[in-house]
Amino acid sequence: MRPNKAVFLDRDGVLNKELGDYVCSAGDFEVLEHNFAPLKQLQDRGYLLIVITNQGGIAKGWYSEKDLSEMHDKLRAVYSANGITLTEIYYCRHHPQYNGNCLCRKPGSIMLEKAAARFGAEPSRSYFIGDRERDVLAGEAAGMTGILIDSDQPIGEVLHLIA
Template sequence: MNTENENKALFLDRDGTINIEKNYVYKIEDFEFIPGIFELLKRYQDKGFLLFIVTNQSGIARKYYTETDFKHLTGWMLQQLEKQGIHITKVYHCPHHPSITGECNCRKPNPGMLNQAIEQFNISPVKSVLIGDKKRDILAGQSAGIGKNLYIQNLLQTGFE
């Protein structure tokens, strides 16, 4: 397969990876960026990676918050990242929960959100990286053929190297 003209991407989970994990974050006042995340994102962006967020948001299916609440917080988060010179190419989210809405292919550990980005943005999975905080993130990356699947906890302990 010719991957020469394909983009490389950094896929990031949101809760627990970009922001500190709290129960169902949907309000700006509850959103706290993980220390060091701006530097990490900037480093990948400077190396030519497109940045994507792929996040399960079962709080929508559970009716803890609405799609509008999610979009409002996402818009604010993207503005904060832009202020740091970080551009997120696209945010993908799964609003489903299997016991409420039934099975779907977008909820991690399924690779649906990753596959969608790979197709839409001509991404080489092998040249790409996924960073998450849970096993389901890593499994989604592996299922999509992502070259490197990393736990944020390990990166935080080693200073992102």
């Protein structure tokens, strides 16, 4: 059986609108519709789509696990309604000011490595798209190609970088 390939995606500024600090509720959660077509294209090309996100607002007490679950339910529902399956969403709930250093927070690569192992995604055939340098560093540390975009930039503008 041939190993899977995946496109790992940061959340804020990649899949939903970047609000500057934290998106704290499903009501403030605005999905970036310009990414429906390129993500559908990647999925149709055989890529798993897996979300990897730091959510330090939980550690800060700005929103709860329940709030985060509601945001992720909305994200999945909107993408699903457009024919796109998000295979899984991994998140780090820690923040260095509140929890010290953890292994899961990007630029650490643990969430990427766990997801790749769980879904049989070959790192050398996988990519991580993010809007922060820490996303690219995490992807590269996990053996993937990191792709840096601007916040809210259409993913379609970088599709040519994905084989």
